[in-house]
Amino acid sequence: MGEVRSIFGRPFLIDPDAAPGSPDAKWPDPPLGQNILTDHAIYHSREHFAREWNDLWARTWNIAGRESDAARPGDFFRFDLGPESFIVVRGEDGALRAFYNVCQHRGSQLVDEDFGRRRKLVCPFHSWCWKLDGRLDRITDRETFADAVVADEPPLAAARVATWGGFVFVNMDLHAAPLTDYLAELPGILDVYRPEDLVVVKDVSATWPINWKIGLDAFMEGYHAHMRHPELIRLIDDYHFQHDLFGRGHSRMIIPFARKSPRLPDPDALTPELGVLLAEAGLDPADFAGRAQDLRAPYIAARRAWGERYGLDFGRYSDSQVADDWNLNVFPNVTLNVHPEGILVMRFRPHASDPETCHYDVWVLARTSPVAGFRLPFYMDAPDADLSGQAPRPARRYIRHGEDGMGAVLDQDGAQLPLVQRGVRSRGFGGVRLGYQEIRLRHYYEEYHRYLPAR
Numbered sequence: 197m198g199e200v201r202s203i204f205g206r207p208f209l210i211d212p213d214a215a216p217g218s219p220d221a222k223w224p225d226p227p228l229g230q231n232i233l234t235d236h237a238i239y240h241s242r243e244h245f246a247r248e249w250n251d252l253w254a255r256t257w258n259i260a261g262r263e264s265d266a267a268r269p270g271d272f273f274r275f276d277l278g279p280e281s282f283i284v285v286r287g288e289d290g291a292l293r294a295f296y297n298v299c300q301h302r303g304s305q306l307v308d309e310d311f312g313r314r315r316k317l318v319c320p321f322h323s324w325c326w327k328l329d330g331r332l333d334r335i336t337d338r339e340t341f342a343d344a345v346v347a348d349e350p351p352l353a354a355a356r357v358a359t360w361g362g363f364v365f366v367n368m369d370l371h372a373a374p375l376t377d378y379l380a381e382l383p384g385i386l387d388v389y390r391p392e393d394l395v396v397v398k399d400v401s402a403t404w405p406i407n408w409k410i411g412l413d414a415f416m417e418g419y420h421a422h423m424r425h426p427e428l429i430r431l432i433d434d435y436h437f438q439h440d441l442f443g444r445g446h447s448r449m450i451i452p453f454a455r456k457s458p459r460l461p462d463p464d465a466l467t468p469e470l471g472v473l474l475a476e477a478g479l480d481p482a483d484f485a486g487r488a489q490d491l492r493a494p495y496i497a498a499r500r501a502w503g504e505r506y507g508l509d510f511g512r513y514s515d516s517q518v519a520d521d522w523n524l525n526v527f528p529n530v531t532l533n534v535h536p537e538g539i540l541v542m543r544f545r546p547h548a549s550d551p552e553t554c555h556y557d558v559w560v561l562a563r564t565s566p567v568a569g570f571r572l573p574f575y576m577d578a579p580d581a582d583l584s585g586q587a588p589r590p591a592r593r594y595i596r597h598g599e600d601g602m603g604a605v606l607d608q609d610g611a612q613l614p615l616v617q618r619g620v621r622s623r624g625f626g627g628v629r630l631g632y633q634e635i636r637l638r639h640y641y642e643e644y645h646r647y648l649p650a651r
């Protein structure tokens with residue numbers, strides 16, 4: 197493939213004038229080749245699913261939850277991943293630990309709740325008990341067990357745990373490289389947002405009839421937006437995303453807001469969706485009728501003023517950070533839609549046993565403000581969130597595929613993706629053919645196959 201050119205006369209850059217090394221600058225693309233990805237068994241084969249568990253999931257750092265959900269001694273949350281379940285718990289000594297959620301007596305899971313607070317971890321079956329640091333506390337009726345069975349005082353089995361940006365990561369590989377190495381360039385890009393200050397204002401988990409990667413793939417490209425998300429392309433330029441490919445499989449796509457799709461007729465016409473965007477930033481859409489092509493500068497200025505009003509310190513962000521969705525992929529299974537006022541997190545987890553089912557988690561993490569009237573913009577899809585900083589953390593809501601509740605855009609993907617799942621297993625499917633708008637997938641699968649060499 198030669199150089200990729202837009203037919204609309206604009207480069208695939210958020211800001212052609214961005215200085216090299218500045219936050220908005222395009223990263224040079226590494227060489228990736230142009231293969232057709234013919235190994236589509238990765239989306240449906242049980243044999244591959246088992247291999248993936250051992251060679252990928254058991255070796256990577258995985259986002260398990262938020263540190264704020266295990267803030268005080270005794271606070272814990274449960275993290276289920278494929279066939280495993282973990283307890284992430286804050287000890288009396290203030291240290292955060294992760295244990296496999298399994299009793300060393302006869303294997304019952306120890307906790308069933310999503311979140312909670314305990315002084316000790318007591319098994320619900322025969323009441324064996326562990327301290328929060330994983331040491332055995334008590335065996336009920338100890339005198340009835342021979343020493344040969346319990347002399348080792350079995351502790352809970354530990355996994356590695358590390359934190360960055362308020363996210364808790366768990367790794368089953370006790371010899372894995374440290375999280376800071378694993379995250380490569382991501383902290384350098386994201387630290388300015390201070391993600392550790394964000395609070396959870398929405399937490400939804402759905403079960404979808406697709407392989408987890410079919411879901412992730414769709415959230416790493418904007419190419420499908422013109423078909424699946426007609427209202428979205430009336431406020432974003434779905435064609436000219438900027439794609440940046442980092443180390444270790446992580447990547448970014450910058451989604452330009454306040455610039456409608458060049459696919460739409462009448463480039464100057466203001467759409468209702470752009471009108472909402474402007475109004476939420478404090479502008480009067482009527483002032484911009486017929487001016488859809490020069491909204492960026494006034495929108496960015498208005499957003500900065502909006503941030504100022506609520507004490508959000510937008511001064512530290514670049515223009516693109518203020519306006520756009522910085523969509524970051526955290527290898528292997530999380531997408532962060534980063535905005536200065538919050539992050540929309542999407543996480544795809546494999547099912548315990550079925551390669552064609554996954555768990556799709558959506559969290560909204562938001563900044564708080566004591567200033568009355570602070571609300572998240574509509575694209576965060578959490579209109580009723582209490583952002584005062586005083587509200588309790590919402591409970592996790594579980595929804596089945598086909599039930600409403602993920603939000604309109606995500607429901608559109610939910611209707612489409614099972615068609616992909618059924619198609620990729622067809623004998624008539626020749627392989628995945630990727631274009632420039634899908635370059636993050638090509639980069640992602642290069643890293644993926646470092647863990648799982650193609651056979």
Ligand code: FES
Nearest residue numbers: 299301302319322
């Ligand atoms: S299985 Fe846990 S105490 Fe028996």
Ligand SMILES: [Fe+2]
Nearest residue numbers: 414424425609
């Ligand atoms: Fe989508």
